[in-house]
Amino acid sequence: MLDGKLHLSTPEGVTLALTPAGAARRGYAWFIDLLLRVLLNILLTIGLVLLLGPTMGRGLALVGYFLMEWAYPVVFEVFGSGMTPGKRMLGLQVVRDDGLPVGWRESALRNLLRGIDFLPMLYGVGLVIMLMDGNFRRIGDMVAGTLVVYREPAAKAVALAQAEPLPLPFPLTPQEQHALLDLVERVRSVPPQRQQELGDLARPLTGLDGEASLQRLFQYAAGLTGEARS
């Protein structure tokens, strides 16, 4: 089953799913960072030239350009929990391939190797490698052992429909209980005709058809969560 995720098991027996982000999304993030860096460079140059005169100002601005190119990603990744401003805007995050946050070593390594990925021009090598790798890593990521993943948005609790709680007709496995709750949360978002069909499909569980079957499912779900009180 392809789900585009990387499943990691912790020693505690918890499975974490990381979703590596593809080349397109990372490209947008890089572009936003590029724009931001250019803007900062312009502001820096103007400020330094006005403050220190043209010669000294431009000299110092060159140092600023260097730092903006090489230190900007490392500093933001280390102090911004793996997110440069562009990555933060697009919901991306750099983590180590075991799911831990990146440190100086990883961040410096993956950003220094941009030099290789940039070859021969505009990330040509990096793009090809990213398309070939299963986890969308460029060479810098492979060497540093890092991944760029989607930051999972915090799950929003959906208010369930009010219903009289009922016990389940037969015991369900934890996965099936999750599936039932998922169904109850989402079934109202599909077209009405389809809702009827889904209700019919739930017949082995409820013994009813259509809308009545869905209502019964809501009751079971209320019995599972214990939230809805009549």
Place this chain on the structure above:
Amino acid sequence: MTVQLESLQIDIRPGSHAAAIDLGQSLLRRYWQQVYLAWWLPWLTLAVLLWLCLPAAYLGWGTLAIWWLRPLFDRLPVYILSREVFGERVTAWQALRAWPWQLGGWLRSLTWWRPIMLGRGLYAPIWMLEGAKGRFANQRRRALGARGAYGAASWFGLACVHFTLVLELALLAMLGLFMARPEEANPMLFMIKYFSDPATLALTGHICYVIADGLIGPVYASGCFTLYLRRRAELEGWDIELSLRRLAERRRRLATLGKSALAMLLCAALWALPQHDASAATCAPSKAQLELEKQRGPAHNASQAALRRDIDAVFQSDEFRQWDCQMTWAPKKRPEAKQDDEENWLVRFLTWLFKNRKPGEAKDEEQKIHDFSGAGAVKLGLIGVLVALFAWLLWRYRGPLGALVTQRRQRAAPPQQVLGMDIRPETLPEDVPASVNRLWQAGSRREALALLYRATVSKLAHDHALELHRGDTEGDILAASQAAHRNGALPQPAEAACAEVTGVWRNAAYAARWPDDAQLDHALAAWRLGLGGGGA
């Protein structure tokens, strides 16, 4: 398209649009061979035809034309992936044969805005797979493109356009890098050099575009296709349906399990009833027996026929019967050999390599020579490469490997002092017994015995590699030497010498019971024998 959700190969639980698009890349990675083959056959043909037909100055228009036709090529990955994703195997050739029918709305898809529509990949399956047309198709588009899905597809299309551009420029830059002199290394050199020569620039541009878009095109199509699938699954609650179906299936299995449990109880009750003896079951005689009977000629006369009947009857009896009837249980359905293995190129290659001769085939000289010339040569070559690789690996890592071998022999250096005595070998006199005798004769008996004991400990630690520690006592050293002797690490004379010298030294040093000359001579003789050999 009939939807068979059970055989779906990808996870269609709702998630972000970006993750859905990335899933397309994973899908493409799994079926890249078919997809790229199907794409590249017509793609390359068209590109070469355009290059051949158009005059050099107009090749740029050819590149534009092939870009214009790209929506038609998008159909091939969608055709393959939409079937593979439901577990149906499609070869590149099948996809190409179905292609003319997939072009369906080709006139429509070549309307001028279509190639510019960045999110077109999301809508392509609507009529390709659902066959929706007219107003209904519009409705479907609105429904599928809602909640930012069309925006996501468009952004992805924009990214893919840039990826194509990046790859084109990268290819040109690589040419430039190789053309540049080593000291200047200029990726832009190619474009600078041939800027004034439009024909060369157009040809290289054409080649680079064909390569770049041939790589990125399937990526775009597959990304949009998985976005379409996820979006549709979200709209129609496919994952809900799947989990409900699984639940029903488990429920049904539970019910049949209950029934079969009941049946088993019944069987157990029936167990007590008399059973047929399995070995007594009647069955046809074995093939060998029938062969034997066939070889007999016809009976000469009635008495021979009667005799044969008698013999057969005897052989049919339990005592002489040569075959045995047994009833056994066998699974009704044997698990079929995995089809995938046969499809795998590696398996096919290995089969060709090692099983090219069928077992029953004659192996005459000619055949052997033929074998040798084909697979045999490859086999020999592969074996040669393996041997060379192994030798090279051994040579390459001789350092670490040598360290591994010698590591066992290396151990901590013996301490410089034991019992407060300096046991470094260089502090000992050349001839220890002679020095001891000299000191003994000169009347410094304590120094003589101390030297003897110090020399003993030093020899044990350095020549016999006895593991001693700074804080060991005479007893510890003696015990260590005895243990080493038991392990076979210390020869018997050395151990005896150690024991004797230790006894003499202890008596003298702690009890002031000095040995007489004969005792000392004996100890020195033992020392000479066991430890004086100048090292083991």
